Amino acid sequence: MQTVDALVVGAGLAGLSTARLLARQGLDVLVAERRRTLTTGIRTTGIFVRRTLDDFDLPDHLLGPGVRDVLLYPPSRRAPIRLTSDRDEYRVADMAGVYEHARHEAESAGAQVRLGARFRGVRAGVARFEGAEPVAARFVVGADGARSQVARDLGLDVNRRFLVGAELVHPVASGTTVPAFHCVLDPRIAPGYLGWVIDDGRHAHVGVAGRPDAMRAGVRHLLDAFAAGAPGRAGP
Secondary structure, eight states, rough: OOEEEEEEEEESSHHHHHHHHHHHHHHHHEEEEEESOTTSSSSSEEEEEHHHHHHHHOOOGGGGBBBOOOEEEEOOSOOOOOOOOSOOOOBBBBBHHHHHHHHHHHHHHTOEEEESSEEEEETEEEEESSSSSOEEEEEEEEOOOOOOHHHHTTTTOOSSOOOOOEEEEEEOOOSSSSOEEEEEEOOTTTTOOOOEEEESSSSSEEEEEEEEOOOOOHHHHHHHHHHHHHSSSOOO
């Protein structure tokens, strides 16, 4: 059985960044991730807000141009309100590249990253996995998403109210538009949150998110309905 100081469950941006910071302090760190590759099965949007960009030091080549204009639309999609910042508020990231960079940084700091290890539970400091040997750890960090099994197993607080969403990503002709973030407030397609189109001059992200209990038609159906008439560059 492998023994480590800290076991981090989940190789998303939070998990890999945590592993890097712990390893830099001299701890023996292992990251366990159920996926076999970090470039597929990505479950987060690539839209980074300024605060996140301040918190995570990401290479500039993995980020699109800065977005300073936000347009807020009512359900009618007409007469939006434009908000303009004097600095970059959003940037769209290449998430596959971001994850690979974060993995490289964690491993360079001394952390181990084990892919294909599905977490099955922890008891008395021993974590068990499907597809990998058990691991004894002094500390276990749950970076395994909104429905964290680590939190449930350790009796920690768990998320009981959260949003679900989906988005489409289209390449666009470079340099044809000013980068802008279009936000639509419409409870018919995004109850409790919003629909969005963000075009940074390289890609257009078209998405919806909302309360899962109110999205009875299904998030993909609502996304398709929104994309058919979304503002901005919603087409392929």
